[in-house]
Amino acid sequence: xxxxxxxxxxxxxxxxxVHSAGTGHIGGDLSVxxxxxxxxxxxxxxxxELVHDPNRDRxxxxxxxxxxxxxSVLADKGxxxxxxxHQTYSKFGxxxxxxxxxxxxxxxxxxxxxxxxxxxxxxMALAGKMDGRPYRVYVxxxxxxxxxxSNWEAITxxxxxxxxxxxxxxxxxxxxxxxxxxxxxxxxxxEERWAAFGWNVLSIPGNDIDAIDAAVTKAKATKGxxxxxxxxxxxxxxxxxxxxxxxxxxxxxxxxxxxxxxxELQAQEAQYE
Amino acid sequence: xxxxxNKQVICDILLQHAATDKDIVVLCxxxxxxxxMTDFAKKFPKQFVEVGIAEQDLVSISAGLxxxxxxxxxxxPASFLSTRSMEQAKVDVAYSHTNVKLLGISGGVxxxxxxxxxxxxxxxxxxxxxxxxxxxxxxxxxxxxxLIEALLKDQDPAYIRVGxxxxxxxxxxxxxxxxxxxxxxxxxxxxVTLIACGEMVNAAKEAGALLAKQGVSARVLDMYCVKPxxxxxxxxxxxxxxxxxxxxxxxxxxxxxxxxxxxxxxxAPCRVLNMTLPDAPVITGKSQEVFDYYGLNAAGIVKQVLAxxx
Ligand SMILES: [Mg+2]
Numbered sequence: 001x002x003x004x005x006x007x008x009x010x011x012x013x014x015x016x017x018v019h020s021a022g023t024g025h026i027g028g029d030l031s032v033x034x035x036x037x038x039x040x041x042x043x044x045x046x047x048x049e050l051v052h053d054p055n056r057d058r059x060x061x062x063x064x065x066x067x068x069x070x071x072s073v074l075a076d077k078g079x080x081x082x083x084x085x086h087q088t089y090s091k092f093g094x095x096x097x098x099x100x101x102x103x104x105x106x107x108x109x110x111x112x113x114x115x116x117x118x119x120x121x122x123x124m125a126l127a128g129k130m131d132g133r134p135y136r137v138y139v140x141x142x143x144x145x146x147x148x149x150s151n152w153e154a155i156t157x158x159x160x161x162x163x164x165x166x167x168x169x170x171x172x173x174x175x176x177x178x179x180x181x182x183x184x185x186x187x188x189x190x191e192e193r194w195a196a197f198g199w200n201v202l203s204i205p206g207n208d209i210d211a212i213d214a215a216v217t218k219a220k221a222t223k224g225x226x227x228x229x230x231x232x233x234x235x236x237x238x239x240x241x242x243x244x245x246x247x248x249x250x251x252x253x254x255x256x257x258x259x260x261x262x263x264e265l266q267a268q269e270a271q272y273e
Numbered sequence: 274x275x276x277x278x279n280k281q282v283i284c285d286i287l288l289q290h291a292a293t294d295k296d297i298v299v300l301c302x303x304x305x306x307x308x309x310m311t312d313f314a315k316k317f318p319k320q321f322v323e324v325g326i327a328e329q330d331l332v333s334i335s336a337g338l339x340x341x342x343x344x345x346x347x348x349x350p351a352s353f354l355s356t357r358s359m360e361q362a363k364v365d366v367a368y369s370h371t372n373v374k375l376l377g378i379s380g381g382v383x384x385x386x387x388x389x390x391x392x393x394x395x396x397x398x399x400x401x402x403x404x405x406x407x408x409x410x411x412x413x414x415x416x417x418x419x420l421i422e423a424l425l426k427d428q429d430p431a432y433i434r435v436g437x438x439x440x441x442x443x444x445x446x447x448x449x450x451x452x453x454x455x456x457x458x459x460x461x462x463x464x465v466t467l468i469a470c471g472e473m474v475n476a477a478k479e480a481g482a483l484l485a486k487q488g489v490s491a492r493v494l495d496m497y498c499v500k501p502x503x504x505x506x507x508x509x510x511x512x513x514x515x516x517x518x519x520x521x522x523x524x525x526x527x528x529x530x531x532x533x534x535x536x537x538x539x540x541a542p543c544r545v546l547n548m549t550l551p552d553a554p555v556i557t558g559k560s561q562e563v564f565d566y567y568g569l570n571a572a573g574i575v576k577q578v579l580a581x582x583x
Pocket of ligand 1: 173
């Protein structure tokens with residue numbers, strides 16, 4: 001599969017979903033898209049036919065506000081209907097809530113409050129070790145989310161239990177809702193922080209699918225410790241006026257902005273076709 | 274006098290089942306000694322997870338294990354479990370609907386002179402307010418055993434509070450009436466109903482006997498199932514007896530008494546008195562000294578009942 005093309009198509013779905021629903025966290029959605037595409041279309045043992053398979057890989061979107069990216073991938077993978085998603089997302093009575101909800105097929109765990117997903121992933125990885133199952137656990141965190149103290153409890157436990165079946169991503173886009181991470185609460189030396197706690201640390205350009213794929217392959221081959229992939233991403237990646245703009249954390253495109261975004265993404269699509 | 278604490282009984286039941294049920298997992302937050310789980314950790318090290326002093330992680334890791342098919346028992350002092358990890362209980366356990374049983378040990382004021390940091394007199398209010406979270410306060414070791422046996426059979430979230438010390442038996446080995454989520458009728462009566470939970474049940478039982486000697490017929494209900502509250506038993510009491518007195522080791526707001534009062538006011542109005550700990554840090558002392566000071570004992574209950582009857 002042409003993963004780069006798939007990532008552009010998912011971005012189109014995300015922008016369309018946020019525009020039509022009039023709500024969403026578009027900046028983080030677009031920054032995390034390439035990670036999700038590599039995991040769901042290449043690296044993870046998952047699929048709608050495997051939702052009850054005890055050996056399926058587990059994915060937890062700890063930065064749950066990037067739910068539009070996750071739902072777009074799950075719909076495209078066939079876990080549920082894309083049409084249903086687009087018609088009901090965030091609408092009255094919908095199960096497609098603005099944060100991951102395990103009533104939605106394919107969602108493993110409810111998230112949304114930051115600082116929970118990594119510890120949940122530690123529990124999932126421990127269960128896999130206890131039962132001798134081959135599955136792997138992937139957790140995606142935001143860089144602002146690393147300000148939550150509970151993550152550091154989980155990082156300690158992940159290394160303590162040598163969970164080499166656990167891989168964490170930090171979507172290091174250097175922005176959070178109020179400003180840059182460095183202004184709000186410094187997140188510098190992210191690599192050194194995780195390394196000091198005993199994790200295998202990989203730092204990559206986070207919107208480069210080839211780099212993501214190579215890092216995940218390395219994580220799978222690493223024994224005796226969990227791996228974190230610090231994905232140095234661009235918030236809003238793929239749409240020029242959204243990229244690196246604090247204001248686009250959860251802004252909704254106007255009709256004109258939507259048209260421009262789709263035009264830009266279609267141009268990228270043509271490039272990969 | 275019984276020497277076996279309720280928490281010890283929980284460990285014994287889990288030990289019995291863990292041999293054949295490999296999905297039972299016990300997690301502790303540097304609390305295996307205080308939680309009476311040292312035996313479990315020794316006998317089933319592969320089914321035991323130490324998370325260190327990290328109560329938030331204790332609950333999230335339990336939820337992750339449960340999401341992968343485990344029956345997780347998260348054991349930690351009730352004070353920390355019910356407040357420090359409240360959000361994990363809400364999101365990762367109740368909202369995500371994972372099979373996690375939160376075991377709050379050394380609950381209420383049973384840490385005594387260690388002070389308010391270690392008391393959990395707000396746990397019914399905090400955890401009970403979470404949709405989908407059940408709350409149980411068993412009264413003695415026999416009922417605790419029945420409760421844990423019953424909870425092992427279901428997949429739903431629950432919080433169970435037990436005290437630090439051995440408490441007098443309410444029931445006996447031969448007679449432990451128990452139906453899950455139904456209050457146990459400890460004593461029947463027509464004049465007043467005493468509704469108690471946890472360690473207060475024994476005081477209510479004694480009060481019932483003392484009142485009988487004074488010609489007052491008291492019904493005593495063991496409301497170990499604080500949530501879901503046995504509404505039928507409460508409404509029956511409201512209709513059949515003249516008034517209700519609730520007794521609990523909890524602050525005055527948001528506890529079992531509040532829930533009984535709310536229900537009675539709406540559906541079968543009668544007078545309801547709530548005997549509780551104060552809305553303040555409690556006086557320094559051992560559990561019994563604290564209870565005696567606030568009148569949370571048989572004599573205090575008798576006094577309340579007689580005062581209302583006048
Ligand atoms: Mg960020």
